[in-house]
Amino acid sequence: MAEPALSIRGLTKVYGNGFQALKGIDLDVAEGDFFAMLGPNGAGKSTTLGVVCSLVQKSEGKVSIFGIDIDRDFARAKYHLGVVPQEFNFNQFEKVLDIVLAQAGYYGMSHREALPRAEELLRDLGLWDKRNGSARMLSGGMKRRLMIARALMHRPKLLILDEPTAGVDIELRRSMWEYMRRINREEGTTIILTTHYLEEAESLCRNVAIINHGEIIRNTSVRDLLMELDTETFLFDLAHALDAAPDVPGFEVTQSEPAQLAVAVHRGQRLNDVFEALSRQGIQVVSMRNRANRLEEMFVSMVEQGNKALDESAAADQDKEARA
């Protein structure tokens, strides 16, 4: 059986101030996967990836990259790893071309080998014309693409992208998605992505881990996760404003705005029944859309459940202490 691209066992991180950021995480990412790591801010996503990239020192646990234990031979494991961090981490005063060439040099690539690779990547990512300009002159989206080009210089087999499209406009985000899909599909690069755009995870990734309070609360395929979604809420924009929400038998209908209805549809129910009921009452629907991204609804519900469980456990502890 092929070694997973990334294997994590019992990963724990306790910071100097006593804060436990990771509580014994287990995770496997298969070779060739497009994997999403989701979680609210401070959940432990970046800490996990920081350990994998050697930017954060783990307290306990084992991490292997393509079967190479990072405690035994981190240098060899790092050859397989490309990292695109959340924040810009290049010297803003250096030239674009110098930044990617220097990165290749750090991996021992000769200038003769690195220059054509740099040209290929900078052209693919629309930065070739900017190669002789200072990196600080680039727009936010270009800086993100520069970090992707830099991370790919040494042809890593595992690419870690920590919120790669944060602050990037929609058009550019779509083109970056297409590029990531391409390198995953054509070059077989395993990609691990953290993102706050759940639409991004739903659109790009095959598997997902949801992390909250330093623990993985779900680790499954995106398809299976979406199958579990029991209810979807649709927004109907109406031709005319209504005084009150209409009665549609079997459906929960609320009025979100005078000329807009929110309709909750459970699995097995048909939207046709809603349209028929509304038509009978003379209500015309002009357009319709999901209230929120489907994965987002599920994610919010899971995180809320996790937070509630944590609050209840804290309250129970307080209660015990008070009784004692």
Added chain:
Amino acid sequence: MSPQQIAIALWTLVVKEIKRFTRIWPQTLLPPSITMTMYFIIFGNLIGSRIGEMDGYTYMDFIVPGLIMMAVITNSYSNVASSFFSNKFQRSVEEMMVSPMPNWVILSGFVLGGMARGLGVGLIVTVVSLFFTRLSVAHPVLTVLVVVLTAALFAIGGFINALLGKKFDDISIVPTFILTPLTYLGGVFYSISLLPDFWQGVSMLNPILYMVNVFRYGFLGVSDIPVGWALAAIFAFIVVLFAVALWMLERGKGIRS
């Protein structure tokens, strides 16, 4: 990494460092050249002509080696301190940390970059001094050896300072409050034989005195202290500080959470 890959990585880092300080030459190469020219004009020429001889040499000839050494020390130190700290500040140090480059290569790359600036400025100051005096070098090999070792020692010191520094102020404290006083009191402008016995004893505790004196011995053939002992001390300091800097880097001091 194979030895060839290590050589490429080290070369990449050194070239990057040299490009950095040459790109900003009005901040890195020009100011020390102007300052040292002022020293030559004011202390060497104007005041020096009234001081007379020092240890059997004209005052100008006496201070030239000290001033070159002062420029080397200050620039080697501050180049690494400011470059590595700014890498930390901009987080571009992460580029190196995620790469398979061994820590000793990272340390050596920055140290060699700092040495390049220190020796480069030292060379500029030497050329400037030729406008004021005729330089003769009594022991060329020793002169080169001591200036190279001193540049290495202070470049490593600058690296440790940058690792420990948390804000920009932290990398100016050591040069301002420690390095500059020690250099001025390290026999750059006077022979310690002029001092009373007690202050001669105190001066012997100043490590920069040994470097300045050995360097001056290389030029003029005169020194206040034993040359062999001073060379051994410089070498020992380099070994110890390199080991300390490497240990800190391995432990991720100041760069890993």
